[in-house]
Amino acid sequence: MSLPDPVHAGAEAVPHLVVRSHPVADVSEHLLDHLPEHGGLAWVRRSDGLAGWGVAARLDVAGSNRFATAQQWWRALTGAAVVRDDIGVPGSGLVCFGSFGFTDDDPSELVVPEVIVGRRGGTTWVTTVSPASSLAAPPELTVNEPTPVGEIAFADGARSGTAWSAIVADAVTRITGGAVDKVVLARDLIAQSVGPIDLRWPLRRLAAAYPNCWTFAVDGLIGATPELLVRREKGLITSRVLAGTIRRTGDDAHDLALAASLARSSKDLEEHEFAVRSVADALEPHCKSMNVPETPFVLHLPNVMHLASDVAGVAANGASALGLAAALHPSAAVCGTPTAVARDLIEQIEGMSRGRYAGPVGWMDAAGDGEWGIALRCGQADPDDPARMRLFAGCGIVAGSDPEAELAESNAKLVPMRDALGV
Template identity: 65%
Template sequence: MTDLAGSTPHASPLVVRSVPIDDPGSLLSLLPRDGSLAWVHHTDGIVGWGHATAITASGASRFADADAWWRDLATRAVVRDEVRVPGSGLVAFGSFAFSDSPGDSTLVVPSVIVGRRGDAHWVTTISSGSLATPPGLRTHTAARPADVVFADGAMSGAEWELVIADAVRRIQAGDLDKVVLARDLVAETPTPLDVRWPLQRLADRYAACWTFHVDGLFGATPEMLVRRERGLVTSRVLAGTIRRTGDDAHDLALAASLARSSKDLEEHEYAVRSVAESLAPHCSSMNVPESPFVLHLPNVMHLATDVAGVIDDSTSSLGLAAALHPSAAVGGTPTATAVDLIAQIEGMDRGRYAGPVGWIDGNGDGEWGIALRSASVDGERVRLYAGCGIVADSDPEAELAESQAKLIPVRDALGG
């Protein structure tokens, strides 16, 4: 476990102040090019920049190590919060690796955070040892990427179809019930990508999703892994997908067929059961709807279920995310068997794709999505990711088409 700022949990306490401000306009437009952090849903959310402190963690203990570091940091922090809404006060943005190995996870505490929640708008300053002056806010213009070239990632489409067929054979043989397999697409740009460009386009086109950026991982996820807010816990489960055509009447018929699809309903049931069983030990009561609803997004439709509960212990939002990860929606069923199979046949390092991404505050409340519809940036190279749930009657060609539909949001955002 390494503190990126070069300090230790026993360094000078952080001094935090949140104050109300006038409506700052588009949150994403406030981001400077370097050190940007974002979590935006519709027009609400938080963005940050600068660096107060951070931590990296890895291995099987990454969640526990980061959570312990955060609890110590929050306990010692001097906080003056004049806003007192979720997202004000002391906040860290986080992104966690899908697997125990390889991959690093991080919590980042910026020096400036700007937020909006309904009619409340605020700026938070965070510094070590002394109170910082709130900065003047101004808008910035993102640089559009030029000449983006796409290529296959770890596998071609045809190779990935063979992997899907292998997984289906194992499921039909009784080795497991479901496995979620992912593929990647590589984009190359002539100059380092200005991540603010695709972020703004994702937020504009997929406002119902949570648009995020943490340490080079960006995207717009439709799936809320867990939200903890003032004693209430919620989780949105998505599993079962069909591509939209753009014809409203046809899409309504497709939505009805999705809601009746035995393959998709089976996949969805596994995912809901996984979430409910993981949250149950932390809740005094829970509500798990009997049937899913169809969530309409611009490019696809999903079967969706919102699971809710009342928390009865001190587990933080990050601790709840750890308890839920990996759910059946991103791993499979049984989870341990599915994750082992992913490591054997998927053929790529997921990094932080499909891991928890979001934020946590000093009280342990926060929001953690699943890093889907996402990409990782390393200078001129961008890796886009998409995954599909594979069950006994999955068709490799159809799964490839579904993965291509899931790549569209980020792919189009890179192109403009």
Template identity: 60%
Template sequence: MSNPVTDPRWEIEPLIVRTRRIDDPGELISLLPDSGQLAWVHGGDGLVGWGRAAQFGWTGPERFDEADRWWRTLANRAVVRDDIEAPGSGLVAFGTFTFSDHADGSLLVVPEVVVGRRDGVCWLTTIGRAITAAPALEAASPARAVAVALDDDDSRRATWRDIVATAVDRITADELDKVVLARSVDAVADEAIDVRHPLRRLAQEYPSCWTFHVDGFFGSTPEMLVRLEGGLVTSRVLAGTIRRSGDDHRDLALAASLARSSKDLEEHEYAVASVADALAPACTGMNVPESPFVLHLPNVMHLATDVTGVLREEASALSLAAALHPSAAVGGTPTTDAVELIEEIEGMDRGRYAGPVGWIGANGDGEWGIGLRSAQVLEDGSRVRLFAGCGIVADSVPADELAESDAKLVPVRTSLES
């Protein structure tokens, strides 16, 4: 671990931060310019930003600790005037972290401009090395849709079914209880994709999810890894999925079958236990519901549990995210064995998929979701890699898991369509 006294990355020039109350600017994502966009939006509220006043990137098993120490150093040296003092006002950074300890791409970004809204209160934050005037806010040029084609042939689909079958064999041999396997599908266009187009569609069509974008990684996740606000810790666990039929009466029956499914309940139980165990050292007065509820999304339904607790000791949302990652919902059980199996048989680099993505404030509060229902813009911007994963247990059927992964690809896939 590096020394903040001697490491040049900790020679941080103080930032000057100014937050002002503003009139409601309308849809937040419509304010984003055509480059440098950052977003974290839920139900119309949230944060968007652009520009880069500072950033920090790191690779390795210590990436969370290093990023947290860099952020604390930067926050302690900042000069802040905040007229709002709400979660997300003042100094904030957007972030994305890789699933694997060994992959490149973990990043914290402090924008030059942030626009936020929460419970009807709107604000504008400017961040820089000097005092700057507040920019005029207006809707940016409309994002233009482009035609895309999916690269997902029968051979790749058959290979993934075989990988799932291998995992089932390893589970039935008592090597582990559960593993979460992911697959990727590329969407290819003839020209660069304007990420504001899928962002806007995702925010509109999945308002109960958290729509995000950091450094080309974007999506709309239904799963809150951890929220820290005023000492209250919350984590939403999703595990166990069924595809919606489009018929309300049929979907009620499907929801009931999901709630009774031994396979899905087993998968969910592992995920909840892993989150509760990870949060327990940092929390007191924890509440872990005995039974999950069914979360209804436009394309799928999930078994869901909200785990809550009161912070026992000093910690940041980022350090809590580090303690939780990877949970059983994205890795498996036991976690170490599951991650090793993922590296052995999955056959792809997850990058930031299933890693923490979100934001952190100067006081350490913040929100970190799990980078699900997500994609990464590649190369010259004309290729986007979509990701989806499924929890595999002893009763898993490869063809069913492939169908479930197809359902989980729907949000981002359809958001790219013109």
């Protein structure tokens, strides 16, 4: 096979790739079982999704044009690829995984794995991606056992709980003074293990404990997000909005009463309305029709309950899943309202770099279909210390917010990653 030299997208060289997707027999019930010790990528929910490893192509990008640059690179890459896809569903063929920083200055990346194992609706397949000059043989799938995480010690990140509560109180004062309607404030926690953390261990535990969330892994960022920023699939656009949270007690009767109180809470309903409106406004230019629920439902997760709304629309233009994610980020659910004012306030008072926390994370295929979640309930491995991770949680602050209650809510949102690490 003779192909021309690699083309360029902006300043990035784009390789010519050969991609082959073919069905295989199920080897394991869980896609995550196939991940190697290092460099695994994942996007799974229940038993379906994608797991990949190796790097056939990669783009690292930052700056205000990072989404546009990433889309340009992806279009050039898919245009230069030779694809044989015997499956023909979203997620087969050429696929990239991606994770984007919360701010323009935070690092972002797209990664095309060398091997992808996918499952959808009872069909399992393997995709191999390789340069045209060195075609790869289909791998033999194996089950790889992770190493349990050793003893973990936790320490405050950028702010102590007390200091963070004071920041929340400052934000409430600014909100009541009319400076902003809502702002989302985040905090971090440092997890230090006695030895290197095998990320497959917490990743598997997250997938098992939170099957209704989207469990993800991209370049050392792992988590289980309950919030689907956007899905594009064959002309249908959907987005799950979460805002308004209450912690579960473990007592079913009490939790039902708490769910009812959450559904009536004026503070939480106000926060939720801001979030839904920001998503609907961002998606409207890309949809010829939309369904925006008038009232939310209560989403029950093992550790918390959220007010949730599923916004849906029919695509009106050719915007890709990543293009839609770019239009939505940052939503009021992770930033605030008005967006620009809230973003400035976060920069002024939050006191830490979010990195890729609360940014879009997910995957996209060559047709532009894909799923992008918000990187929540997550942790970032330290590239310089394999025994260290940063864990993140954030809360939406409005006029009725109580700093102590918000601190308790942030602690509840840290539970998934703390438990996944074995504590």
